Amino acid sequence: MTIRFEQEAAQDAATCPVCDAPIPDMRQALVENHHGQLLAFDRQECLKDFLEDPERYLLALDEEEE
Numbered sequence: 821m822t823i824r825f826e827q828e829a830a831q832d833a834a835t836c837p838v839c840d841a842p843i844p845d846m847r848q849a850l851v852e853n854h855h856g857q858l859l860a861f862d863r864q865e866c867l868k869d870f871l872e873d874p875e876r877y878l879l880a881l882d883e884e885e886e
């Protein structure tokens with residue numbers, strides 16, 4: 821049961837690229853399609869910050885993936 825939960829969490833896992841807060845429920849997240857890349861934000865304020873300077877947050881994401 822624990823393993824199953826972790827697998828589901830991994831599939832749906834998302835963190836806000838602005839404040840790094842985990843987003844437990846994508847249905848409640850603010851989703852932005854940024855040139856085909858779907859990004860989820862926990863709050864309107866975070867989405868606003870991202871839109872003001874997208875590259876700053878996208879660079880941080882790239883570093884995490886590599």
Ligand SMILES: [Zn+2]
Nearest residue numbers: 836839862866
């Ligand atoms: Zn956030």
